[in-house]
Amino acid sequence: MTIPREQGLDHTITLMSEGYTYIPDRRRQFQSDIFQTRLMGQKVICMGGEEAARIFYDPAKFTRKGALPKRIQQSIFGKNGVQMQDGAQHKHRKEMFMKLMAPERINDLAAIAKEQWEVALAGWEKRHRLVLMPETEEIMCRIACQWAGVPLWANELTRRTRDLAAMIDAFGAVGPRHWKGRMARNRTERWIMQLIEQVRNGTLTPRAETALSHISWHRDLQGHLLPVHTAAVDVINILRPIVAVARYVTYGALAMHAFPEAKQKLQNDAGAYTGMFVQEVRRYYPFTPFLGARVRHDFNWDGHSFKKGTLVLLDVYGTNHDPNLWDEPEEFQPERFRNWDGGLFDFIPQGGGRYNSNHRCAGESITLAIIRTSLECLANRLDYEVPQQDMTYSMVRMPSVPKSRFVIKNIATL
Ligand code: HEM
Numbered sequence: 278m279t280i281p282r283e284q285g286l287d288h289t290i291t292l293m294s295e296g297y298t299y300i301p302d303r304r305r306q307f308q309s310d311i312f313q314t315r316l317m318g319q320k321v322i323c324m325g326g327e328e329a330a331r332i333f334y335d336p337a338k339f340t341r342k343g344a345l346p347k348r349i350q351q352s353i354f355g356k357n358g359v360q361m362q363d364g365a366q367h368k369h370r371k372e373m374f375m376k377l378m379a380p381e382r383i384n385d386l387a388a389i390a391k392e393q394w395e396v397a398l399a400g401w402e403k404r405h406r407l408v409l410m411p412e413t414e415e416i417m418c419r420i421a422c423q424w425a426g427v428p429l430w431a432n433e434l435t436r437r438t439r440d441l442a443a444m445i446d447a448f449g450a451v452g453p454r455h456w457k458g459r460m461a462r463n464r465t466e467r468w469i470m471q472l473i474e475q476v477r478n479g480t481l482t483p484r485a486e487t488a489l490s491h492i493s494w495h496r497d498l499q500g501h502l503l504p505v506h507t508a509a510v511d512v513i514n515i516l517r518p519i520v521a522v523a524r525y526v527t528y529g530a531l532a533m534h535a536f537p538e539a540k541q542k543l544q545n546d547a548g549a550y551t552g553m554f555v556q557e558v559r560r561y562y563p564f565t566p567f568l569g570a571r572v573r574h575d576f577n578w579d580g581h582s583f584k585k586g587t588l589v590l591l592d593v594y595g596t597n598h599d600p601n602l603w604d605e606p607e608e609f610q611p612e613r614f615r616n617w618d619g620g621l622f623d624f625i626p627q628g629g630g631r632y633n634s635n636h637r638c639a640g641e642s643i644t645l646a647i648i649r650t651s652l653e654c655l656a657n658r659l660d661y662e663v664p665q666q667d668m669t670y671s672m673v674r675m676p677s678v679p680k681s682r683f684v685i686k687n688i689a690t691l
Contacts, residue, residue, distance in 0.1 A: 278580035280322065281307035283314040292316060296449070296673035297563045300325060301595030311581060316590075317346065322583065323567075325592025326599055330622035332578050333591040334630030334637075336364070339570035341636065344588065352447035352458030353517075355466065355510035360636065365498060367636070370511070373495050374639040375632055377488050377515070383642050386424050390650040393419050398658055398690050406664075409530055410682035413523035413651070414442050420647065421519035425512065426487025427472060440465050441513075441520040449566070449675030462513075469509035469516075477502070488515045518640050524676065525644065526651040527683050528562040529555070531670075533656060534663050536609050543656045553611035555648045559626040560597045561609050563670065563677045567593050568628065568636075596625050661685040 283303060292299045300323045303312050311324040324333070333339060340363050345354060354360050359370045397416050401407060418438040422429040429437060440461035447458020475481035476493040483489040492511050495503055503511070532554070533540035542550050567590045572583045583589070598606040602623045603613065622629045627638030638644070666681035 280581050281309050281312045283312060285315070287315045287318060289316050289318075293449070293451070294673060296671070296675050297566045297594045297677070298672050300567060300590065300592040301598065304592065304595060311579075316588075319588060322587055322589045323592060324589065325595040327596070327602060327620065327623045328579070330591060330596060330625055330629045333568070333570060333589065334622065334628075334635045336573075336634065338573055338576055338578075338583070339589065340573045341367075341570055343586075344569040344571050348455060349448065352450075352455055352462055353444050355462060355513060357504075357507045358510040358514050359639070360514075368634060369498050370495075371633055371639065373491060374511075374514075377491060378632075378639060378642055382424075382486065383646050386420070386643055387646045387650055389423050390420050390647050391654075393423070394651060394654040394658075398654065401659070401688050402690050404688055406684065406686040407688070408682045408684050410523055410527040410678065411438075411442075413526045414438050414520050416651075417520045417523045417526075417647070418516070421516045424487070424519075425515050426483030426489035427469070427512070427516065428481070437465070437468070438520065441517045442523075444513075444517050445521045445524075445676065446678075465513055465516075466506065466509050469512045470505050473505050473508045473512070477505075488512060515640070518638075519643070519647070522644055522647045522651075524564060524678060525558055525562075525648050526655075527679060528564075528670075529558045529648060529652045530655055530683050530685075531668055531679050532558055532561070532609060533652070534668070539609070539611060540656060542611075543652065549615075550611065551649055551653065552645075553614040555645055555652065556614045556617070556624070557609060557611040558648065559644075560603070560624060563594050563672060563675075564626060565593045565628075566675050567591055591625075593625055593628075596623070599623075658691055660689045660691055662687045 295302065303323065304310055304325055310326040310329050311322060314321050314323060341361055342363055345361065350356055359367065359374060362370050393416050415434055415438045418434060418441060419429065443457045443461035447455050450458065472481060472489060473493045476483060476489060489512055492508050497503060533543065539554060543554055569588060569590050572585050572587045572589060575585050576583050600606055617624065621631065627641045627644065628636055630637045632639065662685065664684055664686050666684045668679040668681050668683060670677045670679045
């Protein structure tokens with residue numbers, strides 16, 4: 278069976294000008310969960326939906342080697358981090374990450390998050406007006422550093438936060454936004470490399486259970502410590518995405534504003550509704566658009582042939598909005614998660630499959646815990662007004678964000 282093909286020489290510019298909707302729109306037009314196109318001068322297969330995700334996460338069929346464009350490595354992910362490992366190396370490194378996510382460590386994190394929100398809220402009371410996203414990024418940076426054992430001086434909070442946030446914002450960017458992310462990565466790597474050297478020479482002693490300690494002392498399958506640069510990349514793989522959670526918190530605040538009846542349910546909730554609300558925020562709003570991998574060996578799936586080396590993109594946003602998987606996918610309905618069976622491949626805002634054997638996000642439980650704590654604070658501990666502003670979010674800019682970053686005013690704590 279031939280894969281439906283988008284005609285034309287190259288569609289990179291179309292992808293950049295359509296953003297999150299590029300793959301889902303073509304899946305609809307071709308009436309196919311899979312189609313072929315050309316991007317960045319090469320043949321690319323795009324696919325989405327539950328079965329496509331299941332195949333994409335089969336490590337026998339796909340490799341991450343050579344899948345990430347250089348510009349993404351230079352800004353967001355860095356080189357040789359866990360994302361780029363395959364097979365036994367990946368499993369070994371990922372196990373180290375997953376040890377950091379043990380239930381007691383997640384409880385520690387939730388407690389730190391609560392404490393940091395309380396500190397922030399005490400300061401907010403005196404403010405007439407503030408922009409939620411950058412403020413939340415600073416709170417997340419404090420949470421991330423405290424939890425990971427990374428010392429952070431008060432006078433460096435703002436610039437470290439801005440750098441971690443700039444790396445996230447560089448995804449899908451060309452021009453100044455990309456360069457900002459790249460310079461931010463260079464500065465952050467230098468900072469964390471110094472800390473790792475201090476841990477290794479005994480001048481800094483973070484608590485043993487922290488990410489900084491674990492990663493500094495992690496040994497690879499050959500028994501060697503990680504090169505200092507690689508260890509820094511993986512410490513940043515903890516700090517940067519915790520700061521990224523600020524985007525979900527901002528979307529959560531937007532959802533409370535846009536759907537007041539949902540906010541009321543949050544305020545009256547004993548636990549279950551908040552969990553569903555958090556999931557719906559991750560499903561509904563655009564964050565990760567797609568993921569890439571290369572075909573490891575020739576294989577056939579559903580009558581389609583995949584040739585070794587071909588770049589394949591998995592439609593993350595489109596799978597979370599797939600009408601075959603979600604009733605009324607364009608409606609914000611937290612209750613839909615009441616009956617969700619926890620499938621590994623139908624709801625993939627942070628990747629799919631299993632934590633240990635696949636590339637699924639190591640920090641998903643942490644993300645859920647932080648969003649929950651943050652939204653509980655915003656819903657129950659804070660009273661505020663939402664002034665006129667442009668809070669729309671683009672479906673083209675990747676990663677997207679409400680344009681105003683969500684302004685609030687006349688703030689009072691409850
Ligand atoms: C991987 C999204 C938060 C650590 C990923 C992947 C996605 C993702 C899409 C890639 C999955 C794949 O390649 O198949 C997000 C989003 C977050 C978030 C949207 C919240 C805003 C976190 C947090 C942490 C974290 C809080 C850690 C504290 C990681 C790591 C990987 C990863 C280490 C690499 C896993 C691997 O390659 O095996 N994340 N993530 N993420 N995430 Fe997250």
